[in-house]
Amino acid sequence: MRLLKFFGWSIVAVFCGLLLVLSGAFLYLSPGLPSVEALRSIQLQIPLRVYTSDGKLIAEFGEMRRSPIRFADIPPNFINALLSAEDDNFANHYGVDPSSLMRAATQLVKSGHIQSGGSTITMQVAKNFFLSSERSFSRKTNEILLALQIERQLTKDEILELYVNKIYLGNRAYGIEAASQVYYGKSIRDISLAQMATIAGLPKAPSRFNPLANPVRAKERRDWILGRMYKLGKIDEAAYQAALAEPMNASYHVPTPEVNAPYIAEMARAEMVGRYGSDAYTEGFRVTTTVPSNLQELANHAVQEGLITYDQRHGYRGPESRLPGKTREAWNLELSKQRTISGLEPAIVTQVDKNALHVLTRNGTETVAWDSMKWARPYLNTNSIGAVPKQPADVAQVGDLIRVQRQADNSLKFSQIPSAQSALVSLDPQNGAIRALVGGFAFEQSNYNRAMQAKRQPGSSFKPFIYSAALDNGYTPASLVNDAPIVFVDEYLDKVWRPKNDTNTFLGPIRLREALYKSRNLVSIRLLQSLGVDKTIDYITRFGFNKQDLPRNLSLALGTATLTPMEIATGWSTFANGGYKITPYLIDKIESRNGETLFVANPPSVPTGMAASSGIAAPSHSTFTINGSSEGPAPAAQAPAVAERIVDGRTTYILNSMLEDVIKLGTGRRALALGRSDLAGKTGTTNDSKDAWFSGYNADYVTTVWTGFDQPESLGRREFGGTVSLPIWMDYMGAALKDKPAHTQAEPEGILSLRVDPVSGRAAVPGTPNAYFELFKSEDTPPSVNELGTGGSAPGSPLPADESAPIDLF
Numbered sequence: 001m002r003l004l005k006f007f008g009w010s011i012v013a014v015f016c017g018l019l020l021v022l023s024g025a026f027l028y029l030s031p032g033l034p035s036v037e038a039l040r041s042i043q044l045q046i047p048l049r050v051y052t053s054d055g056k057l058i059a060e061f062g063e064m065r066r067s068p069i070r071f072a073d074i075p076p077n078f079i080n081a082l083l084s085a086e087d088d089n090f091a092n093h094y095g096v097d098p099s100s101l102m103r104a105a106t107q108l109v110k111s112g113h114i115q116s117g118g119s120t121i122t123m124q125v126a127k128n129f130f131l132s133s134e135r136s137f138s139r140k141t142n143e144i145l146l147a148l149q150i151e152r153q154l155t156k157d158e159i160l161e162l163y164v165n166k167i168y169l170g171n172r173a174y175g176i177e178a179a180s181q182v183y184y185g186k187s188i189r190d191i192s193l194a195q196m197a198t199i200a201g202l203p204k205a206p207s208r209f210n211p212l213a214n215p216v217r218a219k220e221r222r223d224w225i226l227g228r229m230y231k232l233g234k235i236d237e238a239a240y241q242a243a244l245a246e247p248m249n250a251s252y253h254v255p256t257p258e259v260n261a262p263y264i265a266e267m268a269r270a271e272m273v274g275r276y277g278s279d280a281y282t283e284g285f286r287v288t289t290t291v292p293s294n295l296q297e298l299a300n301h302a303v304q305e306g307l308i309t310y311d312q313r314h315g316y317r318g319p320e321s322r323l324p325g326k327t328r329e330a331w332n333l334e335l336s337k338q339r340t341i342s343g344l345e346p347a348i349v350t351q352v353d354k355n356a357l358h359v360l361t362r363n364g365t366e367t368v369a370w371d372s373m374k375w376a377r378p379y380l381n382t383n384s385i386g387a388v389p390k391q392p393a394d395v396a397q398v399g400d401l402i403r404v405q406r407q408a409d410n411s412l413k414f415s416q417i418p419s420a421q422s423a424l425v426s427l428d429p430q431n432g433a434i435r436a437l438v439g440g441f442a443f444e445q446s447n448y449n450r451a452m453q454a455k456r457q458p459g460s461s462f463k464p465f466i467y468s469a470a471l472d473n474g475y476t477p478a479s480l481v482n483d484a485p486i487v488f489v490d491e492y493l494d495k496v497w498r499p500k501n502d503t504n505t506f507l508g509p510i511r512l513r514e515a516l517y518k519s520r521n522l523v524s525i526r527l528l529q530s531l532g533v534d535k536t537i538d539y540i541t542r543f544g545f546n547k548q549d550l551p552r553n554l555s556l557a558l559g560t561a562t563l564t565p566m567e568i569a570t571g572w573s574t575f576a577n578g579g580y581k582i583t584p585y586l587i588d589k590i591e592s593r594n595g596e597t598l599f600v601a602n603p604p605s606v607p608t609g610m611a612a613s614s615g616i617a618a619p620s621h622s623t624f625t626i627n628g629s630s631e632g633p634a635p636a637a638q639a640p641a642v643a644e645r646i647v648d649g650r651t652t653y654i655l656n657s658m659l660e661d662v663i664k665l666g667t668g669r670r671a672l673a674l675g676r677s678d679l680a681g682k683t684g685t686t687n688d689s690k691d692a693w694f695s696g697y698n699a700d701y702v703t704t705v706w707t708g709f710d711q712p713e714s715l716g717r718r719e720f721g722g723t724v725s726l727p728i729w730m731d732y733m734g735a736a737l738k739d740k741p742a743h744t745q746a747e748p749e750g751i752l753s754l755r756v757d758p759v760s761g762r763a764a765v766p767g768t769p770n771a772y773f774e775l776f777k778s779e780d781t782p783p784s785v786n787e788l789g790t791g792g793s794a795p796g797s798p799l800p801a802d803e804s805a806p807i808d809l810f
Contacts, residue, residue: 044068044165045174046284046593049255050268052293053588056258059265062281065255067177068593069188071161077193078176079160080235081200084228085221087121090160094151096120096144123147124203125163169199170206170213171252183211185253193239194246197225211250219248259293260300262443263451264434267586284593289586290433290601295426298735299436303422303705304342306728307441308405310707311418314716315385316376316395320417323348324399331360334401341417342442344403349396357392359404359412368404372413382716417441421710422728423450423565426703426736429573431605431643432582435701436732448710455549455562456706460519460667461684461693461721462559462568464575464655467516469539470527471651477513477658478761478774478782481523484508488554499525499558502685511761513774516658517666519683524557542646543571544581559684568695569704575655575680576697577606578745579647604643649748654775656680656745659696667722668696674734678742681729683721688714692724699743701736705729750778 047062083090119127126146150159169179179199180188188196201209201221211218223244230240257265268287272280323334331348338346350365351358357368376395378386389395395414396402404412418441426436439449448454470479484506488497501521515523528536537550550561566584573582583603590599659680662668667683681696690712695704705725708715715724755764756774763782764771776782 045282047282048269048272048280048285048287050265050287050289052259052261052289052291052296054293055288056293057255058257058259058261058289058291059269060255061265061269063172064174064282065172065178065182066165066174067181068165068175069161069177071157073189074160074164074176075189075196077235078188078196078200080229080232081193081197081225082160082164082203083121084232084234085197085200085225086124086203088228088232090121091156093120093122094148096123096147119143120147121163122150122159125159125166126150167203168206169202170210181255182253183250185251192243192246193235194222194226194243195250197229197243198222198248198250201225211248212252215248215250218250222248259296261291261296261437263439263449264289264291264296264437264586266443266447266449267437267452271587272590285598286591286593286595287587288589288591290428290588291435291437291586295436295736298732299424299426299438300342302728302731302735303424303438304441306705306724306731307418307420307422307707308415309727310420310715310719310724311416312375314382315379316416317379317419319349319396319400319402320346321401322397322399323401324397326399328360335360335362338401339444341403341445344405344415344417345412347402347404347412349398349400349402352393352396352398354391357396357414359402361404361412366404366412368412368414376414382714383718417445419709420707420715421446421450422705422707422725423454424703424705424728424732425451425565425569426701426732427569427573427582427584429576429582429606429697429699429702431603432570432573432584433588433603434584434586436703436736446710450706450710451565453564454706454710455564456691456708456712457560457686458563458568458693459559459684459686459691459721460521460524461682461695461704462561462563463516463519463524463557464659464682465540465543465571466524466527466531466536466557467512467658468575468647468651468655469531469536470512471654472539472648473531474780475512475527476761476774476776476780476782477511477654478756478776479512480509480761481512481515481526482508483510483515483520483522486522486525497555499555511758513658513661516682517661517664519662519667521558525554528554528557542581543574544583545571559686565704565706568693568706569702572695572697572704573702574647575652575659576699576702576745577643577652578748579645579649579652580606580643581646582606582643602641604641606643648777649745650750650777653745653748653751654777657775663696667720668694668726670722670726671696671730674730674737676737676742678744679733680744683726685720685722689716689719690714692719692721694721694725694729696729696733698737699745700740701733703729703733703736705732752776752778752781754781756782 044066045062045064046066046068047060047064049060050058052058123143126143165175167176168174169176171182173179173182176188176199179202180186180191180195183199184191184195188199198211198218201218204221208214209218209221226235226240226243229235230237235243268289269280272285272287276283276285323331326334331350335346335348340346345361347359347361347366347368349357350360355370357373359366359368370392373392373395374389377388380386403415403417405415407413421440422438423440424436424438425434427433428435437451439451440446483501486499488499489495499521502519506522507520510518510520510523512523533552533554533556537547537552537556540550541547545561545563545567549563550556570582570584574580582605585601585603587599588601589597592598659682662682663671663679668681671679671681676698678698679696680698681694684693684695685691690708692707692715693705695702697703705728707724707728753773753775755768755771756762757764757768758770758772761782
């Protein structure tokens with residue numbers, strides 16, 4: 001027995017002696033190990049964080065949750081807890097603690113395998129930053145040699161700072177500050193002594209002593225650490241007993257987004273990856289977007305409520321699934337598999353009464369009142385619904401998986417997930433800043449960003465671009481164009497096209513102003529025919545549209561181009577800002593992990609005080625950027641980039657007044673309910689109501705809303721841009737502009753207001769009945785009767801009444 005002990009201790013002595021020899025060899029021979037100096041400039045992985053313009057968190061991207069903390073900010077109690085648990089001799093050794101190594105060697109001899117490495121905190125720093133986790137003598141030797149070198153080059157405080165920021169502490173938390181946030185939702189500086197001891201117990205085994213997964217083991221280790229602190233004189237008995245008595249109160253906290261803007265977050269993430277590659281996820285960039293939190297929340301609400309309202313108008317499609325005869329445990333299991341979609345919670349009907357449904361939710365058993373269910377007539381198709389339900393049993397039965405919407409008072413409202421989709425884009429027309437963007441009903445339902453990716457036909461919301469071309473080519477709001485039947489023939493395809501108006505009526509010669517707010521299709525077609533398709537397409541591409549998306553035929557006048565909501569909103573910005581081209585942008589500023597400014601946007605913007613001028617501005621230049629991913633500080637001040645004028649300011653001023661009439665007199669009359677005098681816009685509805693649009697603006701915001709099905713189908717024969725998309729636009733714009741003064745384009749020079757004969761479109765002579773004031777450019781004043789006579793077809797005069805003869809389409 002003595003011989004065996006002697007043999008064991010001899011092995012231990014030889015092992016320790018060998019390690020000491022190797023350590024001495026390193027000090028004198030400096031073998032080729034990694035440079036310790038690199039630790040001073042080490043860049044720990046920090047996730048990408050995206051914020052609103054007012055500093056609220058939108059999203060965090062990255063594998064590692066980490067928030068580095070300086071040594072000076074670490075509470076002394078935590079340092080004492082950590083050292084008591086991991087290395088109580090840290091202040092006295094030089095990187096290697098012989099007694100710890102002896103203890104590890106003894107365990108090896110007794111058990112036959114490695115139980116602990118005898119590592120000091122310095123040795124753990126060496127391993128975490130330079131070495132693998134392999135358990136071998138060679139790795140341990142390198143660890144010891146590096147630890148000795150680290151102690152020679154770094155202070156104890158520097159070593160501890162590296163350690164506490166690097167270590168993995170479970171639940172994707174790296175470093176003590178991230179762990180404190182994950183387990184307690186607070187900074188390490190703000191948690192209790194007992195909570196500090198809990199976190200200090202994690203480095204040994206983050207999974208075994210995790211306070212969420214293994215609270216019993218976590219408490220045992222916490223209490224042991226507290227005992228060590230008391231024994232070492234780091235805390236007094238009162239603090240010790242109080243900490244022991246504190247219950248385990250850890251819970252899972254994640255960086256909860258303060259604003260629901262997942263489509264914005266994804267756009268920012270993609271742009272950052274485009275700039276920095278994979279470093280975007282690890283370099284700790286802080287991205288500030290152009291999106292204010294209040295406008296984004298308003299947009300979310302408008303889209304969600306608008307789609308729910310449309311959806312319920314067309315009836316109830318039935319439960320998502322039926323689970324009759326199942327146990328409560330089976331129902332709970334099913335609920336655990338379901339996600340809440342834009343606030344619509346899953347629920348299973350457990351009982352049906354005369355006046356209510358009793359449902360099982362994740363909160364337990366709750367009640368859905370009958371009043372919230374009366375809309376749920378059976379869905380037959382988009383044009384037809386069944387009979388009005390008379391009681392809850394007509395709508396649901398036990399075992400139905402349904403959706404409920406929680407109200408402000410915590411009551412539940414019967415609902416369903418809409419089958420249609422919508423998108424909203426709101427821009428600052430003065431510089432292109434994205435102020436709000438919603439790409440669909442729910443990102444968790446579909447990541448497809450319809451605002452940026454869905455190319456759909458804009459219908460009549462495209463007509464203002466045709467009218468702008470006309471106003472820039474001699475037409476005036478008083479010009480008469482014939483709203484009469486017309487036939488187009490394609491001799492190569494043997495096709496005949498007979499376009500018609502929505503109401504299938506024709507009004508004859510009609511002023512452009514009236515034709516726009518009444519959305520007369522035949523007038524738009526004749527305008528395009530008069531201007532020329534190729535010439536008009538060249539004009540329209542000024543607004544930023546891709547020429548390939550614009551059909552090279554007269555159907556362009558009816559909005560048959562395929563364009564995204566973002567492209568439409570961008571083009572409409574020119575009408576709102578007085579004729580300037582803007583480029584949408586999302587990222588306003590990028591900062592480094594140290595708060596250093598790397599990028600500041602400098603978008604081409606409408607010159608202050610010049611939005612109403614009719615001159616041509618200097619060409620724009622692109623947003624300020626610094627090439628490459630190693631960007632330096634942005635200049636303290638940048639010369640403002642000037643937007644390019646693409647349309648005469650007088651044209652946009654006149655067109656603006658015509659688009660205001662769309663709201664005052666035309667298809668956008670619902671918007672009068674907002675009680676504002678500065679709104680202009682246009683509805684758009686495509687064939688069979690497959691796409692419904694509304695675009696509108698004042699000088700503060702230009703907003704486009706699209707609604708439709710992802711796989712195009714009719715929204716219903718009585719659904720139009722004015723019934724589906726305009727209410728969403730109104731909900732958003734009404735709230736966004738609340739308490740803001742009226743703001744519209746100022747009148748530019750070169751505008752005349754003259755009395756016009758509403759019948760002829762010419763300057764009114766004294767005594768003309770119903771004469772009205774119309775806007776003209778100074779060089780486009782209407783001809784008098786004496787100048788032009790009664791015939792002719794020039795802009796400003798009536799077209800011949802009969803225009804129904806066949807005309808080649810192409």
